[in-house]
Amino acid sequence: MNKLLTSWLINLIIILSATGYAIASETTITVQHSNKQPISITFEHAPRVDSAILTATNHHHLSLMDIDWLQSKLFDNTAPFSLKGETLSSIREQEARAKGKDKPYWQALSTQFQEWHFSARVMTPLDPDTTRLDVNKNPRLRGQYQLYLRDISAEPTINVLGYVKQPRTLPWYPRKSAVDYLEITKPISSSHSSVWVIQPDGQAFEYPIAYWNYQFHNIAPGAIIYVPMPLNLVGNKSTTNKDTNQLVIELLTHKLPL
CATH class of the missing domain: 3.10.20.700 (Ubiquitin-like (UB roll))
Structure with a gap:
């Protein structure tokens, strides 16, 4: 038994x-x-x-x-996808430390990231x-x-955000460089020698944009152009030892479509 x-x-x-x-x-x-x-x-x-x-x-x-x-x-x-929370925490820390003229741009970035959704991209x-x-x-x-x-017939666009006066979604045009789109969105500072472009396949590239180092690079429809924010580097390291701009760039590779 x-x-x-x-x-x-x-x-x-x-x-x-x-x-x-x-x-x-x-x-x-x-x-x-x-x-x-x-x-x-x-x-x-x-x-x-x-x-x-x-x-x-x-x-x-x-x-x-x-x-x-x-x-x-x-x-x-x-x-669970924790990168959004870590990035927002780092952005808020920068906002708290920022000089008066830069605070609104940190606030705008924080608001935008709270509205967008992110998950671990394959x-x-x-x-x-x-x-x-x-x-x-x-x-x-x-x-x-x-x-x-995404339907092949959908209107192609790109996003520009970061240290610009007018972050926005813009129509995409062939043979336009990051410089062409920045002329519309107006960078706050003229001292940037490069910007980051997150291509639609999730790959991130640093593209030179200054008069002395400019090189043309194709920007695909669906890309995101990120103009790095000015950082207060005191204590600005995450648990992964990345600064705020690095966290932002990494997070943007995991952005869900609107």
Whole structure:
């Protein structure tokens, strides 16, 4: 009797463990498209990126040609994302230390970041024609994700923020450099020799803009131009030993579409 009971308990534990594993291994992807209602897709087994994308486009009855892959984004919501809180804390510290004329610009940056949403971005191409050719660009997805598919016909824009008089969203134009967009948004200081550009694929680059070091760089639609803020460096290090501008740039790579 004891042996039967022991065997029964072992089998029950195995079944419960397997059930728990199956539940834990489920992947749910919330899919948003600029012209359609959001949907949630649950996968019993962790899909690779290309499989998840093809399933999402099929659910929305979309052709792969309908998608702007450069501006489409995938975010991992499985774990808490603490970078926004750390960045806002650093911005508020700078605002408290800033000279009078700079305080409004720190306040504007803080307000903007409170309004925007951020999550851990999966830094991989999303076009199945690219991901299926390289397993390193085609990871398995386990957990909770948000997928944003941008319609190819959507109006292209760029964002300019930071130490400028008129931070705003602007229409994107081909063959325009960061300098062209800054002429519209008016930098507060003329002493900047470079700005940071977060391209839509999540890569951040420092581009020279001064007359003595200028080099033309293409800015893709969906990019963010960040003009670094003047820092009070006393005690301005985060738990990761990054200053406020570095935190801002890193956080912008994880920005969710509006």
